[in-house]
Amino acid sequence: MTGSAITADYVDVRNIRIWLARGGDDGPPLLYLPGTDPDGEDPSLPLLSRDFRVYRPHHPGFGRSDDDPAVDSVLDLAFRYLDLLDALRLDRVRLMGVSLGGWIAAQVAVLAPDRITRLVLADPAGLRPPVPVPDMFTLDPVELAMLIHHEPQVRQAAVTSVCEMPADAERFTRYLRNRAATAHLGWNPYMHDPKLAGRLHRIGCDVLLIWGASDRLLPPECALAWQQALPGTRLELIENAGHRPQAEQPAAFAALVRKFLA
């Protein structure tokens, strides 16, 4: 076990500055693609940094990263992440994505199966849910924070953080920019790509699905769509977690990831 200090700075990727957090100084490289609000607290990052060199970017157009006029879709973002791997001189990586990041990660693995050695998808968007799901774009920030968290304390902290956000104009503007960027990628079709399911067979590596057992934004039934497109894929449910198991049960989450990626 080594030190797990997290540092973050900009990386230039074809003239777009991508904000990149790095944790861990040995172990194999892990590219970790976050969800729609990459600014949020992520307690899984220091845990994962004990075993991996973790790279956690803010997607172009999100958080502290630049707008990228070339990005209109998750497919465009996936190409940009291949550019990021080139910029970081990482040939082959372990790849993990949560929520929106899971959708992007699956798309990256479809595009460049030779560069991804293992893939973890946690509560991923990207496929059409087989059950009715709420429309996140009709929810205000408080309603959304209530919906995506399960543990009462975590939920209360998230609601408080959202309520206090307007006082921090920069953070609040970034949050609203994240929402707009999410709308741009996932307004219609709602948070998925109808073509993706038919392309997932191109993924060449083992895949682990993780789902918060109490995810109400993308309920665990959504895992069926992934298992249908990727037969034999294992699903691990994390109890007492909603849409963000990495935030609500970071130890259980990190243990599953570590075991699969080791």
Added chain:
Amino acid sequence: MKIFGFHLMPYQGLSQDHLDSTDSTWVTLSNAVFDPARGHALYQRYLDELVAYDHAGFDGVCVNEHHQSAYGLMPAPNVIAAALIARTTCQIAILGNALPLRDHPLRVAEEVAMLDVISGGRIISGFVRGIGAEYHSFGMDPSLSRDRFYEAHDLIVAAWTRPGPFEWYGRHYKFRYVNPWPRPLQQPHPPIWSPSQGSGETVDWAARNRYTYLQTYSDIETVRRVFDGVRAAAEGYGYSLPPGQLGWALPVCVADTDAAAEAIALPALDTLFNKLIRMPKDLFFPAGYTSAASAARIMASRSGLGSGIADVRELVERGYAVVGSPDTVRCKLEQYQKELGFGVLCPLFQFGTLGHEEFASSLALFAQQVMPALRPLGTG
């Protein structure tokens, strides 16, 4: 002053349960509630009321576009404009076509040109983005709204003015052959109006293009600030804004006395502002519909039409509507014109629950006892 009679064609007949609830009147209010037979009667009545503006001597009538709502029954304003052509001789202002909602802006260029040619050049072509709820109803990415609006506008004006066929290769629209038949009768094209609630970008865009800027639903201080902004923007583009390039649209109710007008108007305004416009903020201002900085201001403010209940008497005091006896309404509008300098007024005599008799009597009093005094103001 030019006077244009506005109509929203609200659906009258919502259940008391819905009116008393906090449910959205937009996007998700089930259309099972819409009674087509009642709708037929309402369309007949509302078309008659628009024609009544022409008979009252107004310069024109205004129609507009909204979707999936009891707020208005005009999802296709060009259809209403077509229904009015044969029954009127005045101008017909379409306020407007919501450009970003169209996958094919050339269809707007064609329809408006048809209306202009058929009507003998009586069409005013308003262009709007549509309110946020429309982006839910049409599944249209709101973060592209402004870009699509600008490009669709540029394409339509080019289609009206440049001899075709030519190629359009934009970011959002790509057409090998732009060559719409017919071309508009008015040259170089029908007047373009820009209805808005006062966003800085729209104010600048209207002033730069010398389009008539029309302010809707605002308190008087907002109208003053926005109109000052339009004038300043015009100065920045090197010209002095004529009054005819500033318009104001608002509910107006005239009755024999102030008390009688209030008794008629206030309940109807309550329905308009507190029930028909009602929707959650995230429907009104979806993610990406405004810049992140504007969105931060909107989300942080607790007020604003559509969310929460407004005191209608206070709304009238703040200038959202003008209500009173002929003397009161005349004095207020004269005073506002003097202070604000507009040359186009678009009063709405039917709003909310108002019936035809109330509409007709209010319109007649306005036409006889208010309009003549306004005519000489704001010309040039």
